[in-house]
Amino acid sequence: MTLQSFLLLGAALFAVGLYGALSQQSIVMLMMGLELMINGLIVAGGAFWYFLAPETADGQVLVLVAITVMALEMAMGFAVVTALFRAREVDLTDEAKDLKG
Amino acid sequence: MAVAFWILAVVSVAAGIVVFVVDSMARATFALLASLLAVGAAFLLIDLEYLGVLIILMMVMEMLIMAVFMIMYMMNPAGLMPMKMVHNNRGAVIISGAVFVLLTAGIFLTSWPQRRGEPPADPTRELGMAIMGSKMLVMMVIGVAILATMISTVVLATHRGRYDRYGEDLKRRRPLDPGPGQGPGLPAAEHHHGHGSCGSPDPREESG
Structure with missing residues (x-):
C-alpha cells in the first residue's frame, strides 16, 4: 500500500470515467462517467493526505470539497437533462449540439 | 492491508x-x-x-x-434489448487509454516528496477543527454553492408555467427553439399561435 498504488487506482478510475464521458450518447450515462472521474480525484486526494502531508487537514478538506462537488454535479446534471427534455424531448448528446462550433 | x-x-x-x-x-x-x-x-x-x-x-x-x-x-x-449507445467509441478508447498511460507514467516517474509528519491520533477531530477554524471559508463557499445549486435545479426542473408569458398582454408563448431537433414539429398555424419572433409573418398576428 503506497502512494503510487493509490494514485494508480485514481488514474484508472479517471480513465474509465473519461471513456464514459467521451463515448456515451445518453446524457445521464455521460454524467456517470463524470462521477467516476471525480471518484478518481477523491482517491488521489485522500492518498496525498495520508502519504504526503498528514499533519494538516488540507487533504481531508479537499476530499470533502470533491465529494460535495460530486453531489452538486449530479443534481445540476439531472436538472439540465430535465429542462432539456421538457423543452425538446431530447436526452441524447447528439441531438443537443446546436452550439457545436 | x-x-x-x-x-x-x-x-x-x-x-x-x-x-x-x-x-x-x-x-x-x-x-x-x-x-x-x-x-x-x-x-x-x-x-x-x-x-x-x-x-x-x-x-x-x-x-x-x-x-x-x-x-x-x-x-x-430492464435491459431487455442489448443497448449500445456510444459515439466515437474508438476515439474515446484511444484518448482515455492515452490519458491513463500518461497519468501512470507521471505517477511512477515523479519523485514524490517525503512524508511530513504522522497522521494524528484522530483525523476526524483534525478535520472538524480545520473546517471550523482555518478552513471555514471553504465550507462557507460550499454552503453558498449548495444553496445556488438548490435554487437553480428547482428553477431548471420545474414545469414552465405562468411565468413564461411574453408580450404586452402576456398572451404570447415562449419563442420556439429555432434549432433542429425541437421535438414534435408543430403545424404552421399552431406554431405561430401567440408568437411572432421567428421572422416569418403570420396573417393571424394582430399587432407586432
Whole structure:
C-alpha cells in the first residue's frame, strides 16, 4: 500500500470515467462517467493526505470539497437533462449540439 | 492491508468498467455505487474513517436517487434489448487509454516528496477543527454553492408555467427553439399561435 498504488487506482478510475464521458450518447450515462472521474480525484486526494502531508487537514478538506462537488454535479446534471427534455424531448448528446462550433 | 487494498482497487475499477458495459441504466447505477463503495472502504484503510463512512453513506443515498432518474430516462427498460449507445467509441478508447498511460507514467516517474509528519491520533477531530477554524471559508463557499445549486435545479426542473408569458398582454408563448431537433414539429398555424419572433409573418398576428 503506497502512494503510487493509490494514485494508480485514481488514474484508472479517471480513465474509465473519461471513456464514459467521451463515448456515451445518453446524457445521464455521460454524467456517470463524470462521477467516476471525480471518484478518481477523491482517491488521489485522500492518498496525498495520508502519504504526503498528514499533519494538516488540507487533504481531508479537499476530499470533502470533491465529494460535495460530486453531489452538486449530479443534481445540476439531472436538472439540465430535465429542462432539456421538457423543452425538446431530447436526452441524447447528439441531438443537443446546436452550439457545436 | 495491502491485499485488502488491491482487492478493493480491482473491485472499484471493474465496477467502473461494468457501468459502461451493462445494458440497463439502472444496473449501471448500482455498478457505479459498487465502485464508490469500494473507494469508501479503501479510505478506511488509510485512517480516514470519517470520510470513508461519509462516502459510503452519501453515495448509497445519491445512487438510489440517481437510479430513480436513470429509470426515468431509460430507453431500454430492464435491459431487455442489448443497448449500445456510444459515439466515437474508438476515439474515446484511444484518448482515455492515452490519458491513463500518461497519468501512470507521471505517477511512477515523479519523485514524490517525503512524508511530513504522522497522521494524528484522530483525523476526524483534525478535520472538524480545520473546517471550523482555518478552513471555514471553504465550507462557507460550499454552503453558498449548495444553496445556488438548490435554487437553480428547482428553477431548471420545474414545469414552465405562468411565468413564461411574453408580450404586452402576456398572451404570447415562449419563442420556439429555432434549432433542429425541437421535438414534435408543430403545424404552421399552431406554431405561430401567440408568437411572432421567428421572422416569418403570420396573417393571424394582430399587432407586432
